[in-house]
Amino acid sequence: MIVTRELTKRFGRTLAVDAVSMDVHEGDRYGLLGPNGSGKTTLVRMLLGLVFATSGEIEVMGSPIPRRIGQVLPEVGALVEGPGAYGHLSGRANLTLLDAAGPGRAAGPGNASRRKRGARRARVDQALERVGLAGVDDRPVKTYSLGMRQRLGLAAALLSEPRLLVLDEPTNGLDPQGIREIRDLLDELNAAGTTVFLCSHLLTEVEQLCTRVGVMDRGRLVLEQEMTDVRALTGRVEVRSPDADRVVALLDGRVEHRDGEHLVVRTTDASELNTRLVEAGLRISEIRAQRRTLEDVVLEITGPGSDRVDGTPADGTPADGTPADGKPADDRSIERFDGFRVEELGSDSKGSRDSGDET
Numbered sequence: 631m632i633v634t635r636e637l638t639k640r641f642g643r644t645l646a647v648d649a650v651s652m653d654v655h656e657g658d659r660y661g662l663l664g665p666n667g668s669g670k671t672t673l674v675r676m677l678l679g680l681v682f683a684t685s686g687e688i689e690v691m692g693s694p695i696p697r698r699i700g701q702v703l704p705e706v707g708a709l710v711e712g713p714g715a716y717g718h719l720s721g722r723a724n725l726t727l728l729d730a731a732g733p734g735r736a737a738g739p740g741n742a743s744r745r746k747r748g749a750r751r752a753r754v755d756q757a758l759e760r761v762g763l764a765g766v767d768d769r770p771v772k773t774y775s776l777g778m779r780q781r782l783g784l785a786a787a788l789l790s791e792p793r794l795l796v797l798d799e800p801t802n803g804l805d806p807q808g809i810r811e812i813r814d815l816l817d818e819l820n821a822a823g824t825t826v827f828l829c830s831h832l833l834t835e836v837e838q839l840c841t842r843v844g845v846m847d848r849g850r851l852v853l854e855q856e857m858t859d860v861r862a863l864t865g866r867v868e869v870r871s872p873d874a875d876r877v878v879a880l881l882d883g884r885v886e887h888r889d890g891e892h893l894v895v896r897t898t899d900a901s902e903l904n905t906r907l908v909e910a911g912l913r914i915s916e917i918r919a920q921r922r923t924l925e926d927v928v929l930e931i932t933g934p935g936s937d938r939v940d941g942t943p944a945d946g947t948p949a950d951g952t953p954a955d956g957k958p959a960d961d962r963s964i965e966r967f968d969g970f971r972v973e974e975l976g977s978d979s980k981g982s983r984d985s986g987d988e989t
């Protein structure tokens with residue numbers, strides 16, 4: 631669905647993307663994970679033909695990019711660098727304009743035109759409904775919270791019923807409820823056949839949503855794996871027992887770690903261990919085969935010095951003092967891949983929370 635070969639992008643002396651060879655399969659929910667500044671957005675912008683690569687190749691749905699970008703874009707829904715919109719218009723009006731600007735969508739005179747307008751209204755209604763904005767479509771977008779703008783951006787990406795969704799930090803600005811709703815929506819779209827490719831600096835977001843993961847670190851793709859392989863068994867079983875002392879005695883040297891009632895036992899067979907403990911008359915309140923977490927794997931690869939994934943301070947401000955979105959304060963213009971140039975959203979929209987009052 632997306633293939634890159636040795637894809638590289640330099641901005642002057644900055645090597646933003648460094649020889650990335652990536653492979654996103656049809657039907658994937660692919661999460662590209664990496665700390666701020668690791669090159670995710672630059673890579674996505676190259677995939678969408680917004681930025682030219684310095685070297686390397688890109689194929690999206692079998693077509694070379696940017697050469698065949700015009701052929702590919704109608705089948706791609708994208709949300710990159712924050713959603714853009716005309717602030718003085720409602721969400722519905724914005725979507726209607728966007729839909730009208732889509733390929734083959736211009737309405738002419740007569741019955742055919744009325745049919746097209748009817749179909750457009752239905753598409754816009756459905757997109758608003760899907761992202762949970764159906765009840766607020768008369769308010770101007772400038773009154774929307776960042777979370778609502780994010781949903782509107784997603785609704786725009788869904789208008790064309792895309793085969794591929796490309797989303798840069800899709801849950802940016804959403805509260806936990808909003809994040810869950812977007813996750814459910816992406817799950818649902820993926821189940822219906824849409825390939826989802828998203829960038830995130832949040833481990834948990836990728837771990838919960840994605841079937842395949844790529845990890846970027848300083849411009850390089852340092853891992854690409856199926857999530858089931860990432861979450862491989864460790865050859866340990868975790869046991870919780872009120873009889874922990876007796877478990878330790880019975881297992882004689884196979885308990886690697888103990889913390890109160892919680893024990894980590896070296897074995898690959900949880901059911902055999904369970905049978906043995908129960909037959910010995912020991913009480914077991916919990917037993918499960920231990921799996922690696924995405925965090926274990928990322929830390930293993932990027933090393934203890936690279937703790938920036940999910941590691942920004944609690945106030946969201948990176949240690950180097952740049953704003954929470956990682957962009958210089960004067961670099962916050964909003965663009966859309968389809969050239970639908972829109973009003974800039976002020977920096978005050980960044981970091982605001984989804985008020986949750988849109989329903």
Ligand SMILES: Nc1ncnc2c1ncn2[C@@H]1O[C@H](COP(=O)(O)OP(=O)(O)OP(=O)(O)O)[C@@H](O)[C@H]1O
Binds near residue numbers: 644645669671672957
């Ligand atoms: N237009 C540009 N001009 C110069 N340098 C740039 C430009 N765009 C990105 N960079 C630099 O390229 C590197 C990668 O940035 P990029 O935005 O792709 O990373 P990211 O992983 O998407 O980070 P974030 O999560 O903050 O968006 C950074 O060092 C950034 O400063």
